[in-house]
Amino acid sequence: MKILLPLLLLASTFSLVAHSLVAQELTDPRKQEIVFRNVNVIPMDKEQVLTNQVVIVKDGRITLIGDARMVKYGAGALVIDGTGKYLMPGLAEMHAHVPPIDDIEPMKEVVMLFALKGVTTIRGMLGHPRHLELRSKLLSGEIIGPRLYTSGPSINGQTANTEATAIKMVRDQKAAGYDFLKLHPGLTVPNFNAIVQTAKEVNIPFAGHVSFQVGVWRAIDAGYASIDHMDGFVESLVPGIENMTEQQTGLFATFIGHQADTSRIPALVKGLRDHHIWVVPTQALAERWISPDNTPEALSQEPEMKYMSPNTLTNWVNTKKNLQGNPQYKPSEVRQFVELRRKLIYACQKNGVGLLLGSDAPQIFDVPGFSLHHELQYLVNAGLTPYEALRTGTVNPAIFLKREDAGLIRIGAVADLVLLNSNPLTNIGATQDIEGVCLAGRWLNKTYIQQGLKKLEKK
Template sequence: MPQHATDKLLRTALACFLLLFCFGALAQEPVHSGKREIVFRAVHVIPMDKERVLENQDVVVKDGVITALGNTGKVTYGKDALVIDGKGKYLMPGLAEMHAHVPPVDDFAPMEEVLQLFALNGITTIRGMLGHPRHLQLRDRINGGELISPRFYTSGPSFNGNSVKTPAQAAEMVREQKQAGYDFLKLHPGLTPETFAAIAKTAKEVDIPFAGHVSYDVGIWPAIVAGYASIDHLDGFVEGLVPGLDSIPEQEAGLFAMYIADEADESRIPKLVNALRENNIWVVPTQALAERWIAADKAPEALRQAPEMVYMDAATLEKWTSAKKDMMQHPKYDAAEIADYIKLRQKLIYESNENGVGLLLGSDAPQVFNVPGFSTHHELRYLVDAGLSPYEALRTGTVNVGRYLNRPDIGTIKAGAAADLVLLAGNPLKDITQTQNIEGVLVAKRWLPKAYIAQELKKLEKR
């Protein structure tokens, strides 16, 4: 072959290699929807306004907002749009994790890592349930578009038996957190009826919601009347079903009343769920916490080997393993009774949903064997196990969240809605585990394709 022909062949091969290399590199980077339109073409849409699938739709997004939705080929968009082939795939609203924990530390790095895990798993809104002053700066950075992160709502530092000793101190702490700009107050155990009353009264005066645990000495009925924005973990629910609770010390009841569930009078459940509905109390069950930490049928060593545990460091896994082993070795722990306790929690979830109580999706991650992002999908499955349909379970992390936050643009797919979207390979209305079969995520105005998600998850592996 002549030299000039060889040189031409080499130049052509090099050009093709560079083109393929550049295309591959681009495929691993997020695309910002503020700079160009993003179009999901011929995709099946799960709008979440009702249980239905809109087949073969074109969905157009620009600058973080859905601008158009219609039958494929009937929707116009610019010639420079990024077109994503959605044929045979399903597009649903991004999920919310309404009981998340962002590390309450001064260092942004571990916070950003947790946010990444959520976003890469299709979680586009989170509610941080243990606040820290640095979280206010973190929220500003997220809102400013600096991070690929879910939308972030944050509580202030915890109100509990150690941080609040008097009603006056409680009231002052409420005012301070309102002034600082936190979204809501987080209540933990250990509050007295007097300190709790001061928190609730002052919170209403300054107009800031409060949510979280129900202290044992306060009890579920005063908590409901006081107007929690949400009660999490079903805290106080089982206690509210137990006759003669006043004579049972808190330490004998166990975590979330796990040791006295056999004394619960289930005929009281209608009264409980009716009170929750009538007082507009939202509920975040965090059943994943009970199923993975408390339940006896899931051995700690088996949970430790779950694929997502690769994202947790060895020290954390050791702590989680010890926490579960310690619980199972407690003298009052009986595997059969704990199984009945889990069933009672499932019944409370089911009856709440059936009777119009607003449920919100949350798994308490990172917490014992609940890895951020991954555990939100586990929670969906546990809700279905409790008797909810896949559609009802999905509502807890989509449209219900929009209602709770008074954001009708969140949790549905329609023109004008926020473009928080997850592209799935299968239909989660038929199989809830399909929410884990992610082809891409649109979060914080950025499209994260499957290859990018895999690449970034690989970087986050600890072992």
């Protein structure tokens, strides 16, 4: 897979309309006591709903959970009527992008769009020096948005074209304070090995793509923190892959997926599980960009596309058309490829491989915030239950990020919460019907969300 096209597309994507959203008019919104009254709680510790509860938040933490008939709270609290509503942990977008540019204003718009759709944590997968500043300002509350974990700038076959350059990039990014390294395609085996050895020496995780020359088995042995897009998975299932070129295989092996030997799936899944490799499927790319079962014109008319610039939409339409116009693109074979990815997701879930929710937004027809809800549906379509799908965006990211105070609704947990109007355990689509979002104790009510989304619409 080539790196230049996706990077160029991402660069053109970050042109959301330039509006600044101001904080709610509260003296110190994260310190105000918030009371969710008579609410149904989905704690996510197991598949259950606790009915008629009171949940109290103060100083950005959950301080009390109890029966609504018994719990008392202060007269000055902000009381939110949760009757008929469902409170769950906020979602994590574990393969997100924010603009890799010097101007922080477009970054603020993108992270706000995530937040307004119930995304309270993002893992930025294409780092930039100003993302370190953004991370700090999000944590302090100066900028409203999800908490951010950020990679350093892309490490790929062009930026790390020698072992010495690769080693320097790893050491520099560790010293700068990035959370992890992002690996992109094009790495040779020697350069990859230098990256892995140095990353382990300086103790910084690495994640992302699997370069074609490296292959998924070498990536598994190296100890990726996460393999994203299931990159390299399909190639490992295709007999004779060693005799093929990257150009022949297509994006994530789109053109050869129909040749896969599915009897190899158990061994692949066992390797991932035994080496504790997390997987971020980003199935939205396959279902929206790659699949022949939706047209670029129809996707470009979806309501959420109003948050993207006309130039971005034009690029997305043309990119999907170009893929479908490739002589190697045969709809019946591509459908087999998409179905194979669903089988891989299901096999990972059922065999103990950790799945993380991620959609690669903004990317081809994946709008920040909105696309994560599509991803949840695609996971359910692959065979996961709604509860299992929700875990990939709540409990699992907290485990991955080593956050014992996140991903669950319990006393002491950070108050990253989403209030929904119906039960997502019975219908995963309920995650899209948001009544309000709590960002570490800062409450964004429905009016605020609607006004914020209106400001972010393209002109």
